[in-house]
Amino acid sequence: MEEETCLFLDKEELEILLTSVDLVKDFNHLSKESAILNKLIKKINLCLQYYIDEDLTSQKEFSTQKFFESTTNELISLFNKAKEPITISIDENIKYANSAFCKMLGYESENEIIELGLFNLISKRCLPKIKDLHDKRSKGEIVPNIHDLELKQADGEIITIECVHYAMPFNKSYFIISFYIGLTKIQSLEKKLRKSEKKYRELYENAPNAYFSIGTDKSIRRCNTSAIKLLGYNHEELQQMKVFDLYAEVPDGLPKAEKIFQHFIKGEKIQDEELVMKHKNGNLIWISLSVKPIKNQVGEVIESHSIVINITERKKAEDILNKSESKYRSLFENTMEGIALHDIVYDSQNKAINYIIKDVNPQFEILLSIKKEDVINKKATEAYQVDEPPYLDIYSKVAETMKPTYFENYFPPMDKHFSISVFSPKKGRFVTVFEDITERKISEVKLKESEEKYFNAYNRVNFYKDLFAHDINNILNNILSAVELSSLFLNDPEKMEKLERVEELIALVENQGRRGAKLISDVRKLSQIEEHEILLKSMETCKILKKAMEFTKNSSLKENIDIQVEFTIKEFSVKANELLFDVFENILNNATKYNDNSQIEIIIKITKLQKQEICYIKIEFLDNGIGIQDERKESIFQRAYNKDLSVRGMGFGLSLVKKIIESFKGEIWIEDRVKGDYTKGSNFVILIPEDV
Numbered sequence: 279m280e281e282e283t284c285l286f287l288d289k290e291e292l293e294i295l296l297t298s299v300d301l302v303k304d305f306n307h308l309s310k311e312s313a314i315l316n317k318l319i320k321k322i323n324l325c326l327q328y329y330i331d332e333d334l335t336s337q338k339e340f341s342t343q344k345f346f347e348s349t350t351n352e353l354i355s356l357f358n359k360a361k362e363p364i365t366i367s368i369d370e371n372i373k374y375a376n377s378a379f380c381k382m383l384g385y386e387s388e389n390e391i392i393e394l395g396l397f398n399l400i401s402k403r404c405l406p407k408i409k410d411l412h413d414k415r416s417k418g419e420i421v422p423n424i425h426d427l428e429l430k431q432a433d434g435e436i437i438t439i440e441c442v443h444y445a446m447p448f449n450k451s452y453f454i455i456s457f458y459i460g461l462t463k464i465q466s467l468e469k470k471l472r473k474s475e476k477k478y479r480e481l482y483e484n485a486p487n488a489y490f491s492i493g494t495d496k497s498i499r500r501c502n503t504s505a506i507k508l509l510g511y512n513h514e515e516l517q518q519m520k521v522f523d524l525y526a527e528v529p530d531g532l533p534k535a536e537k538i539f540q541h542f543i544k545g546e547k548i549q550d551e552e553l554v555m556k557h558k559n560g561n562l563i564w565i566s567l568s569v570k571p572i573k574n575q576v577g578e579v580i581e582s583h584s585i586v587i588n589i590t591e592r593k594k595a596e597d598i599l600n601k602s603e604s605k606y607r608s609l610f611e612n613t614m615e616g617i618a619l620h621d622i623v624y625d626s627q628n629k630a631i632n633y634i635i636k637d638v639n640p641q642f643e644i645l646l647s648i649k650k651e652d653v654i655n656k657k658a659t660e661a662y663q664v665d666e667p668p669y670l671d672i673y674s675k676v677a678e679t680m681k682p683t684y685f686e687n688y689f690p691p692m693d694k695h696f697s698i699s700v701f702s703p704k705k706g707r708f709v710t711v712f713e714d715i716t717e718r719k720i721s722e723v724k725l726k727e728s729e730e731k732y733f734n735a736y737n738r739v740n741f742y743k744d745l746f747a748h749d750i751n752n753i754l755n756n757i758l759s760a761v762e763l764s765s766l767f768l769n770d771p772e773k774m775e776k777l778e779r780v781e782e783l784i785a786l787v788e789n790q791g792r793r794g795a796k797l798i799s800d801v802r803k804l805s806q807i808e809e810h811e812i813l814l815k816s817m818e819t820c821k822i823l824k825k826a827m828e829f830t831k832n833s834s835l836k837e838n839i840d841i842q843v844e845f846t847i848k849e850f851s852v853k854a855n856e857l858l859f860d861v862f863e864n865i866l867n868n869a870t871k872y873n874d875n876s877q878i879e880i881i882i883k884i885t886k887l888q889k890q891e892i893c894y895i896k897i898e899f900l901d902n903g904i905g906i907q908d909e910r911k912e913s914i915f916q917r918a919y920n921k922d923l924s925v926r927g928m929g930f931g932l933s934l935v936k937k938i939i940e941s942f943k944g945e946i947w948i949e950d951r952v953k954g955d956y957t958k959g960s961n962f963v964i965l966i967p968e969d970v
Contacts, residue, residue: 498517631667760787803934869960
C-alpha cells in the first residue's frame with residue numbers, strides 16, 4: 279500500500295510527487311502499475327547488462343528485436359496496454375513506440391515513428407535543447423529526467439507535452455524509456471495541488487486545536503496559530519526548541535511524553551493521551567494528545583502529525599466533580615437516612631410501569647433489613663416482593679417533571695411508617711431519601727390518646743364541678759326550703775293542725791337526700807364507664823326490668839302510676855351487666871317525674887330486631903308525659919361537657935343512660951309516642967344485642 283505523504287510540500291517534494299504519482303496516475307491502477315514498473319526497470323537493467331556482456335564477447339550488433347524476444351512478454355504487454363504514450367530508444371533512435379504514442383501524434387503504425395526518429399519528431403524551436411540534453415548525457419553529465427517537449431504531429435500541428443524518462447547506460451549509449459503526458463494536464467494537476475494545499479493550509483492555520491509536526495530528532499518542524507496561542511511562544515522560539523521543552527516536569531508531563539515519543543518512533547499511533555504541558559509563563563496546561571506517524575516511501579518514520587487539545591478546564595471541572603463526588607459519597611455512605619437511586623421502567627407507550635433500583639446506601643440495608651446485592655438492578659416488584667411497585671404514581675411524576683416532593687406513609691409489607699423525600703437528578707431517574715418513622719408515629723398516637731384522655735379528664739372535672747354546683751345546689755335549696763317551712767310550722771302553735779304538711783316536708787328532705795346520694799352514685803358509675811373497659815355478660819332482662827318498675831313506684835311521690843309490659847317473646851337475655859338496672863330506672867323515673875297527668879301511664883314493649891346481621895332486643899318505653907320537642911331529642915342525652923346546665927331537662931341521668939347503652943354496643947333514641955305530636959308523650963327506644 280502507498281505510504282502516506284506529507285500534506286505540505288516544498289518544491290523538491292512537489293516534483294517527486296508529480297513524477298512518481300500524478301504523471302502515471304492514469305497508468306491503470308497506480309499502486310499496482312508503479313510496482314510493476316519498478317520491477318520492469320530492474321529487469322531491463324539486468325537484460326541490458328546481459329547483452330552488454332554478450333556483445334563484448336561476440337561483437338554482435340545489439341538488436342532491439344532480440345532484446346524484446348529475450349525478455350518476457352510482460353514488458354510489451356504492459357506498454358501496449360498503457361494509456362500513456364511510451365517510447366523506448368537508444369540515444370535519439372526510437373526502437374519502440376506503443377499505440378498510445380502513435381495515436382497522440384496521428385501516425386497509424388509504430389514503423390512510421392521508428393523510421394522518422396526522435397529528432398525529426400521534435401519542433402525546430404525545441405530541438406536544440408533536446409540535442410543539448412543528449413550531448414550532456416553522453417558526456418556523463420547529470421540531466422533532468424523531466425522536461426517540456428514540443429512534438430510535431432503527422433498533420434504538422436505542434437503539441438506541448440511533459441516527458442519523463444528513465445535513462446540507463448548501455449554500451450557507450452543510453453537505453454531510454456520515455457513517458458509522455460500533456461502539459462495542460464500537468465498544469466491542471468499542479469493547479470489543483472496548489473489549490474488543495476492553500477485550502478488545507480488555511481484549515482491548518484485556523485483550526486481551533488493546536489497542530490504540530492515533530493521530527494524524529496525531537497525538533498518542532500511546523501505548528502499552527504492555535505499552537506502559538508496555547509503555549510505563548512512565537513514561531514521562531516518554537517523552531518529553536520525541542521518538543522520535550524514543552525512538557526512540565528510532573529508525572530503526567532515529561533516522563534509520560536518521553537514514553538509516548540518512543541511509541542511514535544516505532545510507528546505506533548497515539549490516541550487521546552492526557553499529558554501536562556507548560557505555558558511560556560510557567561502555567562500548567564492539561565492537553566489531550568493524538569499522534570499519527572508519517573512515513574516515507576520506504577516505510578521509515580520521518581515526522582508526526584500531532585493534534586493537541588486543551589483540556590485544562592475539563593480537568594478542573596473533573597477535579598471539582600471528584601471532590602464533590604467524594605464529599606457526597608461520604609454523605610451517601612454515612613447519613614442516617616436511607617438513600618436509593620432508581621430508573622423508571624417504561625412500556626412501549628412510554629408509560630411508567632416499574633422502576634429499577636440502581637444504588638443504595640448502607641442505611642437503606644439497615645432500615646429495610648434488605649441486603650444491597652439482593653436489590654441492585656432489580657425491579658421494585660421483585661426487590662420488595664410485591665405485585666405493584668410502591669408509590670409508582672408519585673415517583674414517576676417526580677422523574678418526569680423533576681419537581682421534588684415529600685410524603686409520609688405506612689408500608690404494609692414491612693409494617694412500618696416512612697417519611698420519604700423524592701427528587702430527580704435527570705428525567706427518568708429519581709432518588710429517595712427516607713427514614714423509618716414508625717416509633718415516632720406510635721409516639722404520636724400515644725400522645726394524641728394521652729391528649730384526648732387529658733382533655734376528656736379535664737372536661738369531666740369541669741363537668742362534675744358544674745354538675746355539683748348546679749344539681750347539688752338545687753337539692754340543698756329544696757332541703758333548706760323544707761327546713762324553713764317546718765320551722766315556721768313548729769314555732770306557730772296555731773298552725774300545729776298542719777302537722778301533716780310537716781310530715782310531707784320531712785319526706786321531701788328524705789327524697790332530696792336520696793336524690794343527692796343517687797347523683798353521687800351516677801357520677802361514680804359514669805366515671806367508671808369512661809375510664810375502664812366494661813365487662814359484659816348474659817343478663818335476664820325481664821327480672822331486671824321488674825325490679826326497676828318496683829323501685830320506681832316505691833320511690834315516686836306520685837301515686838297513680840300504671841306500668842304495662844307487652845311481650846312478643848317469652849324468654850330472652852341480653853349482653854349487658856348490672857348497670858342495665860340504672861338504664862331502666864332512669865328512663866322510668868323521667869317518665870314519672872316529667873308527667874303532669876293525674877294518671878301516669880307507661881307501656882313497655884319488648885320485641886326482637888335484626889339489624890346488620892346482629893340480633894337485638896328492642897325495648898320501647900312509651901309514656902304520656904310532657905314530651906320532648908324534636909330539636910331536643912338529640913341534645914337531651916348530651917347534658918355533659920360545656921352544655922348549659924340552666925336548661926330544664928331530664929337531669930344527669932340520661933347522659934349516664936346513653937353511656938351505659940353504648941358500652942353494651944347498643945343504641946338509644948327518642949320518638950314521639952304519637953307520631954308528629956310531641957305533647958302526647960315520649961317513646962324511649964333501646965336496642966341491646968341479644969345473648970344467643
